[in-house]
Amino acid sequence: MEKEIKKGREHPLSIVINDTVKIFTDLGFEVATGPELEDIWHNFDALNIPKDHPARDMQDTFYIKGEDGKVLRTHTSNVQIRYMENLIKSGGKPPFAIIAPGKCFRNEATDATHEMQFYQIEGLMIGEDINMVHLKGVLSHFYKKMLGDDVDLRFRPSFFPFTEPSIEFDLKFNGKWLEIGGAGMVHPNVLNNCGIDAEKYQGFAFGPGLERLMVIKYGMPDIRPAYQGDLRFNQL
């Protein structure tokens, strides 16, 4: 009947990723990318994760058969390490701000809120005086753009080897507090590992999952349909 080509339907996760990138690039962040199959240095060591840390266990991390020291990245934090290493190698120095959206992997059973593969957006801003108040400002700005001006943000104490202080942040959305993700001030060891003088520079990092944001934003009951190649999922 109609000859005109109807535009295809985007995957909701793509929409969330692109919107996220747009909000952060408007704030002056640069997009950074990196490999999904990563070495232990970029995925663990450089991030100040101790050798016998439970996160390195086989039940959490996919190690590669026959390739010693290779893993499927467990977060996109590997990208911040690679970015900083390259920056220093090419003679650059802070300040800088990057976001790294990308696919990550965890060796865990699949259920309504967990998948073996998921998208994370890693954010990193380093300068001479980038502080925790800025972290709060950036996260608050992002989630207000994403979910509406009436969302509230709060921090709670947490622990990650790559940040100090480390926090967990929650959002109040539609009257309910929801756990969203982790963040903190980059641990000086991480900066030093990449050749950045931690005496002079400081900054924050955050790394929430994007499926969670998608599920909250669109009121989805389950994340599993996201990877089933089912077009009924593309409702936007």
Place this chain on the structure above:
Amino acid sequence: MKVSYNWLQNYFEEKLPEPEKVSEGVIFHSFEVEEMEKVGNDTIFDIKILPDRAHDCLSHFGIAKEISAIFRMKLKEKEYKTFEPEQTNLKIEIKSDKCLRYMGRIVRNIKVDKSPDWLKERLETIGQKSINNIVDAANFVMFDLGQPIHCFDLDKLFPRTVLENSKKDSPLILIRQAREGEKMTTLDNREVKLNPLNMVIADEKNVLALAGIKGGKIAEVTEDTKNIIIEVANFNPTNVRKTSKEVNIFTDAVKRFENDLSPEIVNDAMNDMSALVLEMCKGATLEEVVDVYTKKQEKRKLSFNIKKISKRLGLDVSIATVEDMLKRFGVLYKNTGDDFEIVVPDMRLDLKTEEDMSEEIIRILGYEKLKEKLPEINWNPKMNETYAKISWARNKLLNDGYSEVMTYSFCNKGEIEVLASASDKKFLRTNLTDGLKESLKLNQLNAPLLEMNEIKIFEIGTIFKRGGEEMHIAYGDKKNVTEVSLEEFTSPPRPSGTPPQQGGEEISPHLDKEGAGGGNFKFKMWSMFPFIARDIAVWVPEGIKNEDVEKVIKNNMGELVIRGPELFDQFKKDGKTSYAFRLVFQSYDRTLTDAEINEIMTKITNKIKEKNGWQVR
């Protein structure tokens, strides 16, 4: 970890705030409280102790110290009964560098019995089973102070006499690495084969316990036990963790040892345990403690500067604030203006740097003290080529009528295999085509449910081959699927369109169109039950509109139609018009039968026939 409110109260003279308040305080200043439950006249908190505090907070004492700092409540001074211990012949030899401290004490003439009610209740409210007074006392001290304790039946040790004093036994406890192939049977009757990486507690002949993990059957404390050795020790965390994984035994003791306890707590734990045993077994006699402490934990000092901490937090922290925080934790300090030096408490192995102190200060002050401010940063962000190419490719395919899917990176066969996967799909995909074909199949079956003239889909994703990973693009319809690398797809001569650019206007239509909050869009989960599609074609006199027919169908089709009526064909002949509609039926809670759909269709047909000049073809 389960923590009892009443148990915590024992640490304070002052009445604790209500359980809800305690929970809130802990959540916003220390740890997540995952659950709060009333048990009898007590409240149990399930607290998720953070890994960097597991060495000092997997205990009621640890949480009490936090509460003391959060609520400015003074901890009660502990009082120990003094007792005159007898001389001892116990010998302890540490023959492994994986044991920092081993303290042993013989207690004679004990009576193994059931525990007093208070002890039973304490353990049972936090979900522990009461076994007998001796085992319960050891467990109680562990959940109280965080230091695991083990007891051996002294009389079951290999009998040993020394020449000079042949009448008296002289028991020997050895802490050593196991021998290759050595075996032991644990308290729960599991036979474990050991190797030299495992550390054991042994007498001259037998292995008595797997150090820090589980006691052995040989020297088990039973109802008949008269004399015991109390063990309070400090074992290497990595060794305990590795051995525990090897033998597949995970205990509350393992959970504590693997997080690196301070050897300084050993003394308190021994005192508490001794006092408890004496209290429960009147007539028992204590012998002297034998304490082998190979390397004493050194007193550490830590310096920090308030200006630097303020700069990190983005909040002006005053000298008074810091002093107040240190006092709340009972930390010894001195300062010259903004420069502080503290003596790190023995138990706080986590405090090492100025940054650690910045966290201590802000978490006790409360993160709500931090304002929100957007940073100003002076630099020139560059375009990311990979991301720009992906955006360009996605927009091009969308504009060409392809819809986007995402499929799994894992599959049944490939070149790169992952180890120990929880799933049966152990390989990484070498192409997108296989997943896309599956997706095409699925979507074609569902075509009646989708508002699409034809199924055209694409995926952009990483594939993994022996030589490395590569970003690919695959797109296709029912006729064929094309797969190329992102590079190839986006390199000139491009099929059409503008060159890749990051942040093109089409990237974010949803954000601008719907504004923040995602507009009014609400995702609707589909039914997991099969659908049934039916067509109905109707002849009507010329001049009757399709909406008129649609209305009749709608009024009679019931609740099960999830799509339609949708007009898919119409034509005129001999002064009559034919309209053909499609209806798709599906239920959210059951599989529909042909019979019930036939019934609905018959109802619609009959209603149509009632109209003058209307006819179902």
